[in-house]
Amino acid sequence: MVADEAALDEFCQKFRLKKTGRNEILLQAGDVCPYIYFVNSGCLRVYMMDVNGKESTRFLITEGRFGTAFPSFTLQEPSLAYIQSIEPTEALYINHHDFRELLDTIPGWERVYLISLERDYIASIKRIESLITMDATQRYRHLMDTNPEIIRRLPNKIIADYLGISQETLSRLKSKK
Amino acid sequence: MVADEAALDEFCQKFRLKKTGRNEILLQAGDVCPYIYFVNSGCLRVYMMDVNGKESTRFLITEGRFGTAFPSFTLQEPSLAYIQSIEPTEALYINHHDFRELLDTIPGWERVYLISLERDYIASIKRIESLITMDATQRYRHLMDTNPEIIRRLPNKIIADYLGISQETLSRLKSKK
DNA sequence: CTTGAAATTTGACAAATGTCAAATAATTTA
């Protein structure tokens, strides 16, 4: 239908393209996160840093996924997290106002976003479960089973932060079995 | 408006009331979760049990909150979790089919649910953060700061499971400071 | 109000994981 094509066109118009190098910071903690990203290639990392400089990875966003500093973007309040491109990355992005507007203007978009939210929420519930029920070894094996690619692809340090363990412990787990 | 009143009325019609005693099981692991609950009074607990019988609490749902075994209810697949009433509880419930139908029939409901999902997702992100960045002491203090009521109200064992630590460790944390 | 069951506390010890430091390996960039 013409109407839907026009809507889709308007949808796409709102997005801009960003290309980054390795290890660029896209969002500083303390700033309000203006954008949600759709990663075409590369990998974004949403992470926090404590007072001692110790980092923890909240999310890893690879090709074909939406991602942002979700609480900050959604509530438009200062972010506890940083966003960084671990690899050279190409991503589409849209600002908060335009993103909210899509909910009212693009037919069916509200449902698409809702279902995507359900999926992300379920993924985060699964992650909570792995954190409260599994020890370091089990969490590592679980990640091996469900997402072996990011283990191959990303540095130890990032994977360890993501699993909530130290790099040394991860290194020892890897050499065990 | 009359139309909205009729819609609201239809909305309410879909819910049924359930009253439970203490420690009743509302959902068995392995079953598909048919209902989402709105707790009027009391407290529901969504928890898992490992092969050794060790329990872990995924969620605690108190007055005025919606809750269910979310992945099972949403995807209509067998649940890894149990639902239990920790206290005598009064809750409204609605089945999956009717709940999905509300999205299409009640004007504005899709948006309400979407925003509720965003909130729940943000809460789960915060919980992940507390699990990967804090040790047992910090997590306990954090819960004291953000939700002291459930510590007062619920047994140690449940709180410990929720924090992902053993009851003995929690008991020692409480006596320390 | 009493009694039996459940929850909590405590001690002793074991296991898991973290920390620090140093050596080695891998990777990036000039």
Add this chain to the structure above:
DNA sequence: TAAATTATTTGACATTTGTCAAATTTCAAG
């Protein structure tokens, strides 16, 4: 390609947290 940086591995040891058992306290049902 070489130098410099960054990542990984390893050892020694400290710390945190878990486990098991027993004593004590609290609480709910009769």
